[in-house]
Amino acid sequence: MAALLARDGRKVVLIERDMTPPDRFAGEYLQPGGVRTLKELGLKDALEGIEAQKLYGFVITEVASNTDLNLDFPTHENEREQDGGRAFHNGRFVMGLRRAAAAEPNVKIIEGTMMNLLEDGGRIVGVEYKDKASGDMKEVFAPLTVVADGQYSNFRTSLVPNKYHSISNYIGILVKGCPEFKKDKAELILVNQTLIIVYQISVSETRMLIDIQGPMPKNLKEYLTKNIYPYLPERIKAVFLETIQTQRMRGTPVGVVKASILKKPGVLLLGDSYNVRNPVVASGMSIALIDLKLWRDLLWAIPDLKDDKAMLQAKKKFHWSRKSSHSIVINVLAQFFYVIFTATGGYIFHLRQGYLDYLKSGKCGLEMAGMISVLATNPKLLAVHFRAAALHAVCLFFKTEPWYLKPRAAFHSCAFLFRNFAVFFPVLYSELW
Numbered sequence: 001m002a003a004l005l006a007r008d009g010r011k012v013v014l015i016e017r018d019m020t021p022p023d024r025f026a027g028e029y030l031q032p033g034g035v036r037t038l039k040e041l042g043l044k045d046a047l048e049g050i051e052a053q054k055l056y057g058f059v060i061t062e063v064a065s066n067t068d069l070n071l072d073f074p075t076h077e078n079e080r081e082q083d084g085g086r087a088f089h090n091g092r093f094v095m096g097l098r099r100a101a102a103a104e105p106n107v108k109i110i111e112g113t114m115m116n117l118l119e120d121g122g123r124i125v126g127v128e129y130k131d132k133a134s135g136d137m138k139e140v141f142a143p144l145t146v147v148a149d150g151q152y153s154n155f156r157t158s159l160v161p162n163k164y165h166s167i168s169n170y171i172g173i174l175v176k177g178c179p180e181f182k183k184d185k186a187e188l189i190l191v192n193q194t195l196i197i198v199y200q201i202s203v204s205e206t207r208m209l210i211d212i213q214g215p216m217p218k219n220l221k222e223y224l225t226k227n228i229y230p231y232l233p234e235r236i237k238a239v240f241l242e243t244i245q246t247q248r249m250r251g252t253p254v255g256v257v258k259a260s261i262l263k264k265p266g267v268l269l270l271g272d273s274y275n276v277r278n279p280v281v282a283s284g285m286s287i288a289l290i291d292l293k294l295w296r297d298l299l300w301a302i303p304d305l306k307d308d309k310a311m312l313q314a315k316k317k318f319h320w321s322r323k324s325s326h327s328i329v330i331n332v333l334a335q336f337f338y339v340i341f342t343a344t345g346g347y348i349f350h351l352r353q354g355y356l357d358y359l360k361s362g363k364c365g366l367e368m369a370g371m372i373s374v375l376a377t378n379p380k381l382l383a384v385h386f387r388a389a390a391l392h393a394v395c396l397f398f399k400t401e402p403w404y405l406k407p408r409a410a411f412h413s414c415a416f417l418f419r420n421f422a423v424f425f426p427v428l429y430s431e432l433w
Helices: 002-007 032-040 092-100 220-227 234-246 284-300 309-339 346-359 362-372 379-397 402-430
Strands: 012-016 053-055 058-062 069-071 085-087 108-118 123-131 135-142 146-148 165-177 186-189 192-198 205-212 250-256 268-271
Touching: 002 012, 002 092, 002 108, 002 284, 012 092, 032 085, 032 284, 053 135, 053 192, 058 346, 069 220, 069 362, 092 108, 108 135, 123 146, 123 234, 165 234, 165 284, 205 362, 220 234, 284 309, 309 346, 309 379, 309 402, 346 402, 362 379, 379 402
Parallel strands: 012 108, 058 186, 146 268
Antiparallel strands: 053 085, 058 069, 108 123, 123 135, 165 205, 165 250, 186 192, 192 205
């Protein structure tokens, strides 16, 4: 944001708590739609020289049924060949973005911790921060303050009513030198009621994110050894056990934050400070970049950022534009897939079997992959595939029953459809407002 506003002729003060590379296992993947947007914003150099790995799709591995579903990302209509997504060390990518900002003469970078938003007459007019070098409390004033302090934002609750809701925990481990993992695909492994997300982030390193429902275990090594290791695919068991025995493991809560219109004048929320979804579709960074592109276009038409009436109209337009263009599709898919991928049994488990079988058909799988890749985020297309997948799952359910149990199959199908809609529509409804 700082680099883009500076290129548009505005003076920007960028306050970073620490200018050293962040060390975290969030924000390590850009979907193809995010890569495309990064190029459109003129920031593609941030991906250069960081060993970013190209990924051309994803594989869903269900261990219990020995299912491997291979889905390729579609080629964008304006490209001859697929450019793919990118996986990388988050800290290296962030440093690339910082270099882009620092290269702009209109950007002043300050190392410090933002402590308070400064308000005057109901309007945010600047921030109070603690300078890292001197330890002094200082103030900086501006017609617009952009808050982008992540999903655990310290300032969100004072600006919008929506709160952060934790839904599970993720354990992140870094596997080194493992040829058994897919090299050009992200992999979702469904094992023992647990979702594991795998993707290569450098030439020799692969990230594994393990979803843990309920409280975070006190002894991570013991939990993974007893509850995950025995059920993994044989090809990765040895390297997984070696990694959890010798490497550092970290855990973090994951949750959701619903987006809403920020009516307080003089301030914006951006990225995970504004809207958070389940990381199962790995689209957080891509959504943030597309949001950034929307805001750049909106702010271009507002020369005076103190024009609160124009800014409020821009906030409303941004809120509804992002829903219709990308966020509603990704947010709904993220929560829906998380529910069915972590199914423990019953109708939800049958729903998963139906959806996986539905995705095996060429066009259906390609279009669903297009939505997940943030290349074709059409809400109407989402609705079409939801209905089609639900009916496909019912037909599949009927086929598994012998002829003399068809009446029972009819009853179970009605209950199955009810459970299907009970999962989908609450998530959809929450995204419509």
